Amino acid sequence: MALSGLFEIGKSALIASQTALAVTSNNIANVNTPGYSKESVTLAIASPFSTSAGPVGSGVSASNITRSYDSFTEAQLLNEQQNQSKSASLDQTWGQVEQVLNESQGIGLSSPLSDFFNAWNDVATSPDSPAARTTLLQKANTLVQTASTIQSSIVDTVNNANTTIRSDVSQINSLATDIASLNQQIVKEEAGSSGTQANDLLDQRDAKLTALAKLVDFTSYQDQNGSLTVVVGERNLVSGVQTNPMSTGSDTNGNTTVILDNTDITSKIQGGDIGGLIQSGNDIQTKTLAGLNLLLATVVQEVNSLHTQGYGLDGSTGNNFFTPLTVPTVNNSATATITQPQVTGLAALTSNEYTINFNAAGTTYSVSDQTGALVVPPTAYTSGNPITFNGLSFTITGAVTNTDSFTIGSPLPTAISSFGVAITDPNKVAAASTAAGVPGDNGTASQIAQLTNATISTLGNDTFSGYYSGVVSTVGSIKQSTADGLTFDNNLLSQIQARRDSASGVSLDEEATNLINFQRSYEAGAKVITVADELVQTVISLIGGSVTG
Amino acid sequence: MRITTSTILAQIQSGIQNFQTNYSELTTQLSTGKKILAPSEDVAGTMRAMAYQVSINANNQYNNNITGATTNLNLTSDALTGVSSMLSTLTNLISNTSGTDPVITASSSQQAAQVRDELYNYANSKNGSGYIFSGFQTNKQPYIIQNQAPGVVPSTNYAYQGDNGALNVPMGTGATMQANVAGNDAFSLSPNALPTTPITLGNGDTAQYAAVTDPATGATTTTVTITPSGGGAADTFSFSNAMDIANIISSAIGSNNTSRIEAMSEPLSKMRDQVNALQAEVGSRINALTDQTNQLNQNTTTLQNDLSTIQDADTSTIALQLTQTNTALQALYSTSAKILPQSLFDFLK
Numbered sequence: 001m002a003l004s005g006l007f008e009i010g011k012s013a014l015i016a017s018q019t020a021l022a023v024t025s026n027n028i029a030n031v032n033t034p035g036y037s038k039e040s041v042t043l044a045i046a047s048p049f050s051t052s053a054g055p056v057g058s059g060v061s062a063s064n065i066t067r068s069y070d071s072f073t074e075a076q077l078l079n080e081q082q083n084q085s086k087s088a089s090l091d092q093t094w095g096q097v098e099q100v101l102n103e104s105q106g107i108g109l110s111s112p113l114s115d116f117f118n119a120w121n122d123v124a125t126s127p128d129s130p131a132a133r134t135t136l137l138q139k140a141n142t143l144v145q146t147a148s149t150i151q152s153s154i155v156d157t158v159n160n161a162n163t164t165i166r167s168d169v170s171q172i173n174s175l176a177t178d179i180a181s182l183n184q185q186i187v188k189e190e191a192g193s194s195g196t197q198a199n200d201l202l203d204q205r206d207a208k209l210t211a212l213a214k215l216v217d218f219t220s221y222q223d224q225n226g227s228l229t230v231v232v233g234e235r236n237l238v239s240g241v242q243t244n245p246m247s248t249g250s251d252t253n254g255n256t257t258v259i260l261d262n263t264d265i266t267s268k269i270q271g272g273d274i275g276g277l278i279q280s281g282n283d284i285q286t287k288t289l290a291g292l293n294l295l296l297a298t299v300v301q302e303v304n305s306l307h308t309q310g311y312g313l314d315g316s317t318g319n320n321f322f323t324p325l326t327v328p329t330v331n332n333s334a335t336a337t338i339t340q341p342q343v344t345g346l347a348a349l350t351s352n353e354y355t356i357n358f359n360a361a362g363t364t365y366s367v368s369d370q371t372g373a374l375v376v377p378p379t380a381y382t383s384g385n386p387i388t389f390n391g392l393s394f395t396i397t398g399a400v401t402n403t404d405s406f407t408i409g410s411p412l413p414t415a416i417s418s419f420g421v422a423i424t425d426p427n428k429v430a431a432a433s434t435a436a437g438v439p440g441d442n443g444t445a446s447q448i449a450q451l452t453n454a455t456i457s458t459l460g461n462d463t464f465s466g467y468y469s470g471v472v473s474t475v476g477s478i479k480q481s482t483a484d485g486l487t488f489d490n491n492l493l494s495q496i497q498a499r500r501d502s503a504s505g506v507s508l509d510e511e512a513t514n515l516i517n518f519q520r521s522y523e524a525g526a527k528v529i530t531v532a533d534e535l536v537q538t539v540i541s542l543i544g545g546s547v548t549g
Numbered sequence: 550m551r552i553t554t555s556t557i558l559a560q561i562q563s564g565i566q567n568f569q570t571n572y573s574e575l576t577t578q579l580s581t582g583k584k585i586l587a588p589s590e591d592v593a594g595t596m597r598a599m600a601y602q603v604s605i606n607a608n609n610q611y612n613n614n615i616t617g618a619t620t621n622l623n624l625t626s627d628a629l630t631g632v633s634s635m636l637s638t639l640t641n642l643i644s645n646t647s648g649t650d651p652v653i654t655a656s657s658s659q660q661a662a663q664v665r666d667e668l669y670n671y672a673n674s675k676n677g678s679g680y681i682f683s684g685f686q687t688n689k690q691p692y693i694i695q696n697q698a699p700g701v702v703p704s705t706n707y708a709y710q711g712d713n714g715a716l717n718v719p720m721g722t723g724a725t726m727q728a729n730v731a732g733n734d735a736f737s738l739s740p741n742a743l744p745t746t747p748i749t750l751g752n753g754d755t756a757q758y759a760a761v762t763d764p765a766t767g768a769t770t771t772t773v774t775i776t777p778s779g780g781g782a783a784d785t786f787s788f789s790n791a792m793d794i795a796n797i798i799s800s801a802i803g804s805n806n807t808s809r810i811e812a813m814s815e816p817l818s819k820m821r822d823q824v825n826a827l828q829a830e831v832g833s834r835i836n837a838l839t840d841q842t843n844q845l846n847q848n849t850t851t852l853q854n855d856l857s858t859i860q861d862a863d864t865s866t867i868a869l870q871l872t873q874t875n876t877a878l879q880a881l882y883s884t885s886a887k888i889l890p891q892s893l894f895d896f897l898k
Contacts, residue, residue: 032555121613125614125719438686439688446718
């Protein structure tokens with residue numbers, strides 16, 4: 001082996017150490033970078049050359065730079081991130097609803113509802129007192145305002161959920177574009193090389209996937225060429241360098257829907273922020289708003305049915321105390337219209353919308369709901385006779401044929417938004433139950449005051465306050481379970497994150513050791529070159545000596 | 550397990566976060582005095598607290614109702630005491646007026662007229678702006694004076710304008726109490742109070758009473774027919790209420806009509822009995838309302854104790870927990886401050 005070989009060996013040590021120092025420095029620099037996986041250099045012996053004494057190594061080379069990566073933990077992390085984000089959004093949304101009905105702090109309908117019936121008690125005690133009547137109207141208006149504030153706060157929460165879904169979708173699209181672009185770079189970087197990985201790009205892509213997991217649940221798989229396919233709701237979001245833009249729509253109830261690849265995938269989304277928002281939006285409407293609407297619709301019906309029987313100080317009778325429930329109707333007929341739509345039985349009401357059709361002769365009618373399901377099969381119809389089904393009743397005036405159709409909706413969804421006090425004149429408060437002009441009669445007022453203790457069949461034989469506390473209890477229980485779920489998911493996520501950090505995170509102590517280690521090996525490599533240089537100097541001086549000597 | 554820099558950081562962060570969440574919850578409990586800050590923290594507790602609160606509210610309202618009813622009944626009772634006293638005065642006047650001295654009879658007649666006017670005032674008593682004896686017609690003066698047909702003695706009588714409306718005030722779940730007395734019950738003699746067979750007066754005349762109740766007003770008019778023992782035209786007159794009785798007696802004393810005076814003694818006596826009985830009844834109603842108030846208050850106290858147990862924070866326990874949390878948090882701060890800046894780099898020179 002020539003002396004110059006020592007230079008090569010020393011040089012290889014310098015280059016390998018330099019690479020290792022670069023990797024170590026990069027690790028140190030990324031100690032706080034989310035999603036970064038610690039990298040390490042694999043050192044390999046350079047090919048030996050033969051000597052008479054046998055093969056001698058020719059130095060070292062940095063054969064590979066690998067990242068510490070546990071694919072199982074990473075997959076678990078993505079999965080748990082989807083669960084945790086869903087729990088967090090459920091917990092946040094229900095937290096907002098709970099705050100509106102936080103009876104523990106006296107916020108909600110309980111007190112205005114009690115005050116309203118208490119005011120009726122005051123009227124029952126002093127039916128001729130103008131003050132008691134005025135107070136009653138004030139308390140009724142407070143009940144209306146509180147109900148309306150509660151409803152609008154809850155509706156705002158649902159609307160915010162819908163808005164957040166739309167903003168999430170735009171983030172998803174941006175992430176999908178980034179993932180597709182990274183796919184392209186990774187494929188390019190890894191093409192043709194054997195075993196070389198585009199570590200930093202892979203980390204970047206993993207970070208994008210983690211961000212995506214916070215928004216929506218998905219599955220992903222990697223092709224042989226390193227490209228990743230991301231599937232959301234059984235549709236491809238990213239496939240190689242291609243992305244399918246996700247978009248949003250709106251369903252008949254005004255809720256935001258998620259569309260991917262021209263398909264409504266809303267019902268298939270079960271995780272991430274969007275998963276939580278979709279679920280809470282639906283649950284808030286069916287479990288909270290519907291309950292509150294039914295409660296106040298019942299208050300309106302029960303109070304009005306007694307109040308219309310009573311007599312005011314001014315002798316008037318038949319007055320509604322609250323604005324009666326409005327039954328929305330639509331006429332699609334040139335000759336006939338729906339008249340006198342009214343609620344005959346609250347208990348039988350649903351929130352469905354019904355369409356009424358007739359045969360050509362106008363002698364039979366049938367009713368179907370918005371899904372097309374038949375609610376009333378063809379039934380004989382006599383022109384002008386009232387049609388009654390599912391708690392609704394109305395009359396159609398005019399001749400009908402099979403080209404006509406009529407739509408009648410439920411008053412329940414608008415019960416709170418149309419909730420109002422119908423009378424403004426305290427003298428019209430019908431406290432009396434006998435004939436007009438008896439200011440001291442408290443018959444009707446007393447009956448309405450006693451409603452507070454009455455069990456109402458529409459409310460499942462519960463009292464107003466009992467039913468309301470059921471609504472609050474449902475919200476409280478759901479919030480309790482979302483809070484428990486969130487705590488569980490937070491803990492699980494931290495554990496998996498700790499495992500991920502354990503496998504892939506940067507330890508500064510470790511890197512400090514490596515730094516010294518590779519610094520020393522660099523210094524040693526340099527020493528080899530110094531020694532080789534000195535040897536060469538020695539040889540040169542020998543040559544110089546023979547020439548002069 | 551391999552511990553990395555971010556593991557240590559994450560652990561410290563989550564530790565501090567947990568302690569601070571705890572700290573904030575405890576501080577809120579201390580400042581609000583409530584241990585349940587939201588229904589989700591104790592769903593069953595919140596439900597019970599709501600039910601108790603509803604009952605407490607209802608009890609308070611029933612107490613308000615009872616206060617109103619009691620005021621009404623107290624005024625009624627006061628008026629009835631006055632009426633009873635006036636009727637006694639009238640009875641005394643009759644028994645003390647037996648002579649024919651015109652000065653005495655004139656004075657007695659005048660006193661009887663004063664009794665009549667006092668009774669009239671009592672009958673038209675008010676609670677605030679409403680009349681207490683007019684049933685449901687609280688805006689109408691219960692009794693008015695009206696002229697009788699020409700020739701009828703006395704020339705005026707008293708007519709009831711109210712009705713028999715009973716103001717039943719809720720005083721408990723499903724329980725009501727009548728908070729008024731209709732004028733008829735207090736001032737109009739019950740139809741069955743007087744004997745239906747003729748009574749013989751001291752001078753041999755007979756007196757016959759016939760009661761007729763007007764279905765519209767509920768007022769009972771009693772017609773008295775005095776048939777002279779010696780024959781001749783019968784004296785027929787009628788009365789509907791205590792004021793009429795006093796009025797007739799006043800005029801009879803003035804004209805020294807002993808038959809009329811004697812014939813009116815019985816109705817007067819029955820009227821007194823009726824008012825006294827009514828007064829006792831009103832008194833018992835007031836007592837019942839007082840009992841109900843006591844019961845409601847006792848119930849409210851029990852409910853409030855239970856409510857307090859459910860929702861009120863135990864200040865001393867919370868203060869202790871706050872101290873504990875604070876100590877732990879300080880310890881974490883202190884250890885974090887030592888751990889965080891440390892790495893092998895500090896020792897490499």
